[in-house]
Amino acid sequence: MSFVSIRDLRVAFDGVQVLHGIDLDIGKGETVGLVGESGCGKSVTWLAALGLLPGKAQISGSVTIEGQELIGARPAEVEAVRGARIAMIFQDPSSSLNPVHRVGRQIGESLRLHRGLRGAAARNEAVRLLDMVGIPSAATRIDLYPHEFSGGQCQRIMIAMALAGQPDLLIADEPTTALDATIQAQILDLLSSIRRETGMAMVLISHDLGAVSAVCDRAAVMYAGRIVEANDIARLFTGPKHPYTRGLFDAIPEMDAGRARLRPIEGTVPDPKHLPPGCAFAPRCPRASGFCQSHLPELKPQVRGGFVACFHPEATRAAARERQAAVA
Amino acid sequence: MSVLVEARGLVQQYTTGKPLFGQASTVRAVNGIDLAVQEGEILGIVGESGSGKSTLGRMLLGLETPFAGKVLYHGQPMPAPRTEHWRRLRAQMQLIFQDPLAALDRRMTIARQIAEPLEIHDRAKGPELAERVAGLMARVGLRRDQADRYPHELSGGQRQRVVIARALATNPRFLVCDEPVSALDVSIQAQVVNLLRDLQEQDGLTMVFISHDLKVVRNICDRVAVMYLGRVVEEAPSDRNFADPRHPYTQALVSSIPQAGQGLEGRIILHGEPPNPAARPSGCAFHPRCRLADAACAATVPELETHGGRLAACLKLPAAARQAA
Numbered sequence: 165m166s167f168v169s170i171r172d173l174r175v176a177f178d179g180v181q182v183l184h185g186i187d188l189d190i191g192k193g194e195t196v197g198l199v200g201e202s203g204c205g206k207s208v209t210w211l212a213a214l215g216l217l218p219g220k221a222q223i224s225g226s227v228t229i230e231g232q233e234l235i236g237a238r239p240a241e242v243e244a245v246r247g248a249r250i251a252m253i254f255q256d257p258s259s260s261l262n263p264v265h266r267v268g269r270q271i272g273e274s275l276r277l278h279r280g281l282r283g284a285a286a287r288n289e290a291v292r293l294l295d296m297v298g299i300p301s302a303a304t305r306i307d308l309y310p311h312e313f314s315g316g317q318c319q320r321i322m323i324a325m326a327l328a329g330q331p332d333l334l335i336a337d338e339p340t341t342a343l344d345a346t347i348q349a350q351i352l353d354l355l356s357s358i359r360r361e362t363g364m365a366m367v368l369i370s371h372d373l374g375a376v377s378a379v380c381d382r383a384a385v386m387y388a389g390r391i392v393e394a395n396d397i398a399r400l401f402t403g404p405k406h407p408y409t410r411g412l413f414d415a416i417p418e419m420d421a422g423r424a425r426l427r428p429i430e431g432t433v434p435d436p437k438h439l440p441p442g443c444a445f446a447p448r449c450p451r452a453s454g455f456c457q458s459h460l461p462e463l464k465p466q467v468r469g470g471f472v473a474c475f476h477p478e479a480t481r482a483a484a485r486e487r488q489a490a491v492a
Numbered sequence: 493m494s495v496l497v498e499a500r501g502l503v504q505q506y507t508t509g510k511p512l513f514g515q516a517s518t519v520r521a522v523n524g525i526d527l528a529v530q531e532g533e534i535l536g537i538v539g540e541s542g543s544g545k546s547t548l549g550r551m552l553l554g555l556e557t558p559f560a561g562k563v564l565y566h567g568q569p570m571p572a573p574r575t576e577h578w579r580r581l582r583a584q585m586q587l588i589f590q591d592p593l594a595a596l597d598r599r600m601t602i603a604r605q606i607a608e609p610l611e612i613h614d615r616a617k618g619p620e621l622a623e624r625v626a627g628l629m630a631r632v633g634l635r636r637d638q639a640d641r642y643p644h645e646l647s648g649g650q651r652q653r654v655v656i657a658r659a660l661a662t663n664p665r666f667l668v669c670d671e672p673v674s675a676l677d678v679s680i681q682a683q684v685v686n687l688l689r690d691l692q693e694q695d696g697l698t699m700v701f702i703s704h705d706l707k708v709v710r711n712i713c714d715r716v717a718v719m720y721l722g723r724v725v726e727e728a729p730s731d732r733n734f735a736d737p738r739h740p741y742t743q744a745l746v747s748s749i750p751q752a753g754q755g756l757e758g759r760i761i762l763h764g765e766p767p768n769p770a771a772r773p774s775g776c777a778f779h780p781r782c783r784l785a786d787a788a789c790a791a792t793v794p795e796l797e798t799h800g801g802r803l804a805a806c807l808k809l810p811a812a813a814r815q816a817a
Contacts, residue, residue, distance in 0.1 A: 201677035202648075314765050315541075344540035345704060346762045349748035353761050371678060374750030415682040417711035419734060419749055425689065426711060428682030432647045 167192045167365060168213075168250070168333060173225035173235075175205075175212045182436050183208055184389040185225065187463070190333060195359060195366045197376035197383030197397070199412070201433055204386040206369045210335045214250060215242040248278040251326035255338035257318035261310040267294075267321050268306035271328055278329030293324040298354060316347035323354065333365045340375060352379055373416060377401050385409045388434055388444035391463055395470030405466065405477040407451045443475070451476040496666060496698045497529040497552055501561035504547050508770070519770045521547040523722035524561070526796070529666075534692060534699040536713030536730060538706060538745070540766045544722040545702045549668040552700060553585050554578060565666075583613045586659035590671035592651035596643040602654045603629070603639035609661040628657040632687060649680035656687065668700045673708060685712055706749055710734050718742045721769060721777040728802030739804045740782050740812050776807065784808040 166189035175183035183205045190196055198206040211217050213227040213234060227234045229249060234242055246252075254260050262270055271290040275281040281289055287306070294302035297320040299313075310318055319339060326334055336355060340348040356379050359366050370376050376383050377397055384394040385406065393406040404410045411429040431448040434440060440447055446456040456475055463473040502525040510516040522544040529535050529552075537545045550556045552563055554570040563570045565585075571577040589595040596605055606625045610616045616624045626636060632653040643651055652672065659667060669688065673681040685708055692699055703709050709716055710730055717727040718739065726739040737743045747760040764781045767773055776794050779785035785808070794805040799813075806812060 201679060316765055344766070345706065345745055345748045346540065347765065349750075349759060349761050350763075352750065353756060353759075356756055372750065373678075378750040378756050412678060415679045417682075417685075417707040419707055419710055419746070419751065421711075422731070423711055426682035426685050428686060429679035430683070432649060432680065433677075 166190060167194075167230060169226075169228045170209070170213060171226040171228075173209060173212060173227060174223070175208055175217065176222045177220060180437050182389050183212065186391060188384060188391070188394075190365050190367060192332070193359075193363045193365050194382075195356075195368065195380045197380035198367060198369045198386060199371065199373060199376055199383055200386035201371060203388075203433055203436070205389040206386050207337050209386075210252065210337070210367065210369070214246050214252060214335075215239070216246075216252075247274060247326075247331070248329040249331055250333045250335065251329055251331040252335040252337060253319070253322045253326050253339055255341050257322045257342070258310060258315060260322055261318055263310055266307050266309055267313070271306075271321070271325050274325050274328035289328075290324075293327055294321070296327070296358070297321070297324045298350075299324075316343050316350060319343060319347075319351055320354065323351075323358070327358065327362070330362075331364060333367065334359075335367045335369065337369045338371070339368070340372070341370070348375070355379065373401075373412065385412070388439060389436065390444065390473065391471070392445065392473045393471065394463070399468075399470055403478075405470065405472040406445075406474045407449045407476070407478060408445045410478050411448075411450075443473075451478075494531050495528045495564075496531040496566065497700075498564040498567075499525050499527040499548070499552060499561065500564065501526060502548065502551055502558050502563065503560040504544070504551060504556065505559045517770045520722055520772065521769060522551065522558075523772075525722075525724055527717060527724065527727075529698055529700060531698055532692075532696045533714045534701055534712055536709040536716040537700060537702045537719060538704065538709055538716055539719035540704065542721075542766055542769060543719040544769075545719055546670050548719070549587070549670050549700055549702050553587055553666075553668050554581070555587070583609075583662040584664050585666040585668070586662070586664040588652075588655055588659050588667065588669040588672045590674050592648065592655045592675070593643060595655050596651060598643055601640050601642060602634070602646070605654065606657045606661055609658060613662050615662060624661070628661055631660065631691070632657040633683075647680075648676050649683060652676060652684050653687070656684075656691070660691065663695075664697070666698045666700075668702070670702045671704070672701075674703065674705060681708065688712065706734070706745065718745065721767060721772060723777065723805065724796060724803075725778065725806065726802065726804045727796065728804075732802055736800075738799060738802065738809055738812055739806050740784050740808065741778050743812065776805075782808075784811050 168190040170186055170188040173183060173186040186209050200206045212223050223235055225235060229245055268290050271293060272286045275286045275289055291302045291306055294306060299305060299317060299320055340351050343351060352375055368376055368379055380397055382396040383400055384391045387408050393409045404413055414427040415429060417426055429448050434444055442458045443456045443461050446452040461473045461475050463471045465471055502522055504522040505518050505520045507516050507518050525548060539545050551558050557573060603625050606628055607621055610621055610624055634653050673684050676684060689712060691697060701713055713730045716730045716733045717724045720741050726742045734746055737746050744760040744762045762781050773780050775790040775792050779789040789807055792807060794807050796803045796805045799809050
């Protein structure tokens, strides 16, 4: 039984559909990666699920948390879930924190809302949380303002705030993108150790495939508002089936590879207002046939596990390598 | 190969505004850098934010006057900014920025923006100008029908192509690319990286490629200089630097990159944050975060010295090399 279950989630802004039916299950204590380029809908999926999209967004479909429906629920019901059961952290920590309040007060707010803690109890808990996320001398720095912390520390404070409600699921939306390499490593390390200690589930939204592969149990790849492939991490990385997934992996330079030319995916992501009639990836796809231009592939379970939405999926990695060798 | 651009003892410092109480402080963004860029090579500059990469790039282009030290271009000192001679030299050197939308004028069509440097430097007029612009657009992979578009009508990758076309307009010899692909998606990033490499190979351009993305630097650069708090801590051919880093900071930097299909185990996680340049640690600036540091590191500033086919500035190099092996 999955903890959070998303079924046929669709979102449109001003009549332009940006999410075309997402199905996703998150189990208790599981870490799931959501990968894709900007505009593919990976953030919108969770903003819609948590009722954080502006009023003009038209949302349909279903998001349930242990059977409780969130789409179309009364604001009070969604608020009881948001922060307390599902928390979210964002890419840019300095713009998510309120610059005119001390960080202790901001963490205290979450503690009061979600756990009813006040006064000294709230302060002690806030210090404990700051300590847990690795802010040195938390007891004195709790009274500082966000600008007195560095970017990496602000992200730690955001994580402390998200943990204040003791959520069962943490949605981390590009949590390390705005940070320096060595700080990125620290935050990834922190997130995975907190997950081990608390047993909470986590969704890591990222375009950094390396980070996703290091932290997650399984991952879903999104393109133009649809999930195109989902699998457990090891299978996804050793044998990507969808040509887009394959293309993403190929486009990233390897640290241990030489100075070979990169293999980009040609073209650009389609405009959501003018999606191609068939598979949205067909215009950029090296494997596309005429059929792909006019028909939409569904996300189908595969014999060897995982889900792929493609009429001409990649063969195994070994076969793909042979083919490349033949071309070269 | 000859040296095209050379930095000697470059120092840049900024004075912060005087706060209400207390004294204004000076920040040394670049603190003594010697660097030579060979003609036709791509030199990578790597480091975390605040390490002085961009300041160094701007000084190499003569956009900032160094506080101390000098920049030599073809062996000649850089002329004073805003003089006639400087302007002529500027046509030979160009800068490509991280955020193409900020670098472009939103109210001008892209063809006008690519034409602008040609007009400023009086290189072409009338029909010849239009022809040159069309040629530049074709070189960077923009379609002819996009000439009359405005920046907001293009995607991020296309905008960066416009910025590159504009930088190439005056046939520069020297290009500083400051995080040119950081704002782009991975699939587009690869397109732009390949474009830059093609241009470099066709024209024998000399490039300084500033980036915090080690994977991209690894792919595009011949040589890499790693910066920490305004100083170069390691400089080596890119293969050697990434396959076998010797400075403890480079080792941590290389190991911090999550690799696909590899867990979080065995990575060197640095503690703490890059220090504030206004409160530079004594001795080696990296020593508070370094796992090999001892009392000597806190007292002595290490100089760049040759070690195993590279330059590195660390007192503990033999120990670091053992750790790497």
